[in-house]
Amino acid sequence: MNKVHTIAIIGSGAVGCYYGGRLAEAGHDVNFLMRRDYNAVRTGGLNVTSPDGDFTLTNPKVYQNSEEIGPVDWVICALKATSIEDARELIRPCVSVNTRILVLMNGLGLEGRFAEWFSPRQIFGGLAFTCINRGEPGYVHHLANGPIVLGHFQNELDELESAVALWAQSNVKVSASPSLLRVRWEKLCWNIPFNGLAVAAGGITTDLIVGDPNLRNTARTVMEEVIEAGNADLVAHSENTRIDRVAIIKRMFESTDAMGAYRPSTMIDFVEGKAMEIEAIFGEPLRCAQSLGVATPQLALLTALLRALNAQRFGIKDLPCPGC
């Protein structure tokens, strides 16, 4: 195989465990910073069920403190966006000048935070198109899909190649995008309407959204606002690529129609009483649209409701990200 990379997984939830596990399975030296599952994984290993093949890491390298991991080739940050303010201190011990940092998180504007803390050239974004849930401690259930789309914060193509190469021997399909900003917005074209409506309609699965003519139409009108805001943002960043409105609407609904009773991550947080990732997924795109003068009345209403649900039902205030 190719070079063995040292990797630190910062944030070993469902996503961090699954993708870190796949990299370990491929022979890399993967070090998991772990909280909830630390003891369970130390004694019982990391157990993954997956349509792409179940696997167990019987004795993975797990840590409760990133100082113990030290500098690595790759940091993969898979924290929840609600923990963004903790990310810098958690990651710093693992970063040297040669370390690359892959932000494998939901939402807009997160790579910009990392680029303030470290060198912009070190920062990559990853978008996981997948459905992974945590099970009991030590267990992760990968349910469907799984590809990652990779981008580089400065859209440097040679850097992007190194990110793709990391996954070459793994059982994860990756692709590279010449525009990280565009793929971030394209993912929001799904997350904003579907995560948002799944929560605001009371904690429902996506089949109930696409199966109800009223909610399906609402998902589409929200998506149209996101497309318009995203394309305005691409113009503002002088990127010579756009979201293809007709194609993405078709693709998003076709894939959601095929998903069945899927529970978006924000909806799972909502029904389990956990902090929802409102600012990264909703608040930051809204601030971006507003700063660009794009009218997004439905995104604004949805964001206000989700913020209120986060704050008033759970006593949780999600922290804002900086404006785009």
Place this chain on the structure above:
Amino acid sequence: MNKVHTIAIIGSGAVGCYYGGRLAEAGHDVNFLMRRDYNAVRTGGLNVTSPDGDFTLTNPKVYQNSEEIGPVDWVICALKATSIEDARELIRPCVSVNTRILVLMNGLGLEGRFAEWFSPRQIFGGLAFTCINRGEPGYVHHLANGPIVLGHFQNELDELESAVALWAQSNVKVSASPSLLRVRWEKLCWNIPFNGLAVAAGGITTDLIVGDPNLRNTARTVMEEVIEAGNADLVAHSENTRIDRVAIIKRMFESTDAMGAYRPSTMIDFVEGKAMEIEAIFGEPLRCAQSLGVATPQLALLTALLRALNAQRFGIKDLPCPGC
């Protein structure tokens, strides 16, 4: 006193009991069609607490069947709008050609239904600006305010005088509006943002809406849509009156700021798991705006969410009213 009127209260919930009670207190012959509270009121009377004076009707005339009431001078229909399809049959036994019918319900387009069933000249609308809750069976708690604004379906001023006269000896302040349609929309300027957000934000009181800058601003932007739709509807009906945008926004927020932790009726239904009056308060104004080509994206989103909450959380489908 003036002439004693025979009155049938169809729908003896909080509003029907309170206003019917005030008319009985004023000496009128009031007959209550009662469901939940029938036995309690038969044995213990109807007990009302109110800042305008507590009172008890020790032996009010209560019925379980409107046939037993027979034709009256005034029918006051205080059913929930979700029961609109039952209204015709419940009211019919009480209506002669001389009977006047006051629709004391929330929402848009209800008088139009009654005008199809009976003579349009017989139909009045009443808007109760009040806060009344049911207590234990036989008990009603009037908490604040209480005025009724009256209108006639055809805006006939001489008919309107007769409606005002009914309340002359009572402890209820009434006023008459020359445009029933305008006052219906003006009430929606409150009900749509405040009932809607109180539910969609998870079942919260209005102080949490006006006290949160984000929700307060959202209430205002929703209200602006309602004002625009209402004024377009007034134009479409060739009425020479308009909602005063600046004045009503000011008035609605000032009164809500003074209300404290108020629970809008729809929010009470939501938290108690009862059918919410979605179509009359939200769906019908939305259909009206759409038919008139007025963009109301936030009203559309809010309505979709509330319909979904009604249907999916409680298994309840609120019936649509006809288009405006």
